[in-house]
Amino acid sequence: MTARDLVIGFDADDTLWHNETIFETVHERHRALLARYHKAATVDQTLFATEMRNLELYGYGVKGFTLSAIETAIELTGGKISADEIKQLIKLGREMLAHPVELLEGVTETLVTISQEYRLLLITKGDLRDQERKLAKSGLTSHFRHVEIVSEKDEGTYASILRRHAIPAGQFLMVGNSLKSDIMPVLALGGAGAHVPYHLTWAAERVETLPQDQGRFFQLKTIRELQSVLATLASR
DSSP, X not given: OOTTTOEEEEOOBTTTBOOHHHHHHHHHHHHHHTTTTSOHHHHHHHHHHHHHHHHHHHOSSHHHHHHHHXXXXXXXXXXXXXXXXXXXXXXXXXXXXXXXXXXXXTHHHHHHHHTTTSEEEEEEXXXXXXXXXXXXXXXXXXXXXXXXXXXXXXXXXXHHHHHHTTOOGGGEEEEESOIIIXXXXXXXXXXXXXXXXXXXXXXXXXXXXXXXXXXXXEEOSSGGGHHHHHHHHHTO
16 A cells, blocks of 8 residues: 555544543533532533433534533522523633644644645544634644544444545544544444544543454554554555
8 A cells, every 4th residue: 555545534632632621621610610519420420411412412512511511500509500600601611612722742743744645634523613713723724635524423424424535445544532433433444543542531432442453453652653553554
């Protein structure tokens, strides 16, 4: 396989830039707001259940999270939460949407190098406007041939993207921090996956076991190790 044959897809949140740390900071403030009503574990469990219940309607991203946080606060306080406290939650959501985009270490250098030889796609899920904002602020747009912002990342989504861009699954490598959303669906289609773990993982994205696909699954410590993976794939 040559560089001309291989196409590389990249996840965005927690693969190219920090994201889950922003959510975790807001989780802490949400727990503090409700501390006089419930223990932190109850607040977290109720919020997660609310997010999962609302996911089909709200989708992924800050806006859906904020609505779920408000709903959780109303539920756990028995409707006693004040308008000022709800305003605090709305303000937290706005702060998340306005947060600076902070790139992960090694991302810029890696993309600059490999984009000279490989066709790169950005494939991310979440709120369209927010993802577009983050990509624009990241300074990385020019490295990607195509950008796909989707509502879900599963086998059907990836199959549709590959068809649309005329990419054979066997010539596609997906790079991301989520085994569930970035790696396993692509492996199931016959592609390859490079997993770059982030130090925090949202509960909805966790899986218990690593994929066993010999030769098509690569476990990386940092994104800088991607170039050695590409050399391995190109030699086949």
